[in-house]
Amino acid sequence: MIKIKVPATSANVGVGFDCLGLAVSYYSTITFDESAEHLIITGSPKEFQNEDNLVYKAFVKGCNFLDKPVPNVKIDIEGDVPVARGLGSSSVCVVAGLKAASVWFDDAISTDQLLVLATQMEGHPDNVTPAILGGLCVSFLDDQNQPQVIQYGVSDKLHFVAMIPDYEVSTHKARKVLPKTLSYADAIHQVSHCAAMTKALEIGNSDMIHEACDDRMHEPYRAELIPDYSQAKNISEQFGGTMYISGSGSTMMAITADEKDADRIVNNAQAAFPKWIVRKMAVDSTGVVSEVSERGKVLHR
Numbered sequence: 001m002i003k004i005k006v007p008a009t010s011a012n013v014g015v016g017f018d019c020l021g022l023a024v025s026y027y028s029t030i031t032f033d034e035s036a037e038h039l040i041i042t043g044s045p046k047e048f049q050n051e052d053n054l055v056y057k058a059f060v061k062g063c064n065f066l067d068k069p070v071p072n073v074k075i076d077i078e079g080d081v082p083v084a085r086g087l088g089s090s091s092v093c094v095v096a097g098l099k100a101a102s103v104w105f106d107d108a109i110s111t112d113q114l115l116v117l118a119t120q121m122e123g124h125p126d127n128v129t130p131a132i133l134g135g136l137c138v139s140f141l142d143d144q145n146q147p148q149v150i151q152y153g154v155s156d157k158l159h160f161v162a163m164i165p166d167y168e169v170s171t172h173k174a175r176k177v178l179p180k181t182l183s184y185a186d187a188i189h190q191v192s193h194c195a196a197m198t199k200a201l202e203i204g205n206s207d208m209i210h211e212a213c214d215d216r217m218h219e220p221y222r223a224e225l226i227p228d229y230s231q232a233k234n235i236s237e238q239f240g241g242t243m244y245i246s247g248s249g250s251t252m253m254a255i256t257a258d259e260k261d262a263d264r265i266v267n268n269a270q271a272a273f274p275k276w277i278v279r280k281m282a283v284d285s286t287g288v289v290s291e292v293s294e295r296g297k298v299l300h301r
């Protein structure tokens with residue numbers, strides 16, 4: 001049996017639209033086992049228990065890439081990462097399926113190849129890169145359409161609070177509300193703020209994070225899709241946090257350098273939104289991990 005654990009990812013981190021992403025300590029675990037039947041999927045919502053399942057599609061893509069026959073497989077999908085909440089559930093599926101195909105055939109897909117295949121499936125590299133590598137990653141596609149990645153440190157002074165609504169925002173829909181063009185002035189604003197944000201996160205400077213986290217590319221348009229955006233932002237700012245829409249939403253992520261403030265944001269957001277999941281998250285610095293076991297015995301990690 002192959003067990004793949006993939007972290008949730010918070011893409012964009014405010015000002016890094018389609019290029020910046022952070023792996024966080026919130027996980028899904030997907031297991032792959034030999035099966036007498038062609039395909040069995042458990043643990044996933046009923047609507048995903050078929051050949052169109054994104055985990056299975058990624059597994060098939062990995063096998064095809066390796067030129068191997070797709071084996072009969074039983075897939076079990078368990079975990080925390082909720083669907084369509086801006087925490088990269090689709091990346092979890094894509095990375096898990098590709099990684100499982102690699103492990104199934106003796107680790108035959110390199111990390112670089114994994115990045116290329118996963119980016120092809122996701123359409124943008126900002127979730128899949130940290131899901132594979134962990135940490136805070138800037139990634140983009142070069143002229144040959146190959147992902148290029150640089151990893152940044154994140155200060156351990158910082159605390160992240162995810163406010164996860166009980167409603168979905170589909171990434172597909174949230175990309176449709178964006179304008180087609182950006183003015184030169186807004187491009188300058190965005191480049192300067194994104195560069196400042198990466199360094200501010202690295203040194204844990206909460207004032208600079210607050211200044212830098214002023215997005216003009218997606219957040220003003222997507223805030224409209226999240227009815228509780230303003231209230232959540234007020235709670236975050238009341239207790240010294242800086243809030244951004246995680247990925248394409250609906251989750252909103254607050255950052256603070258003060259642990260007590262992080263606790264206050266958790267308590268107040270949970271009181272205001274009792275049906276939401278509100279919790280502190282740390283940075284995951286490992287990315288996807290795999291484990292192979294046989295009759296309860298771990299063979300290798």
Ligand SMILES: Nc1ncnc2c1ncn2[C@@H]1O[C@H](COP(=O)(O)OP(=O)(O)O)[C@@H](O)[C@H]1O
Nearest residue numbers: 044048054083084085086087088089090170171
């Ligand atoms: N457990 C799952 N099983 C199968 N597909 C899933 C699962 N979780 C997520 N997905 C796929 O990912 C899509 C959600 O992706 P997306 O809208 O980008 O939101 P997110 O922000 O969670 O990545 C779903 O519509 C589905 O295709």
Ligand SMILES: N[C@@H](CCOP(=O)(O)O)C(=O)O
Nearest residue numbers: 011018086087088171247248
């Ligand atoms: N850069 C993408 C990120 C989408 O992340 P998700 O977690 O919502 O899938 C975008 O903003 O569209």
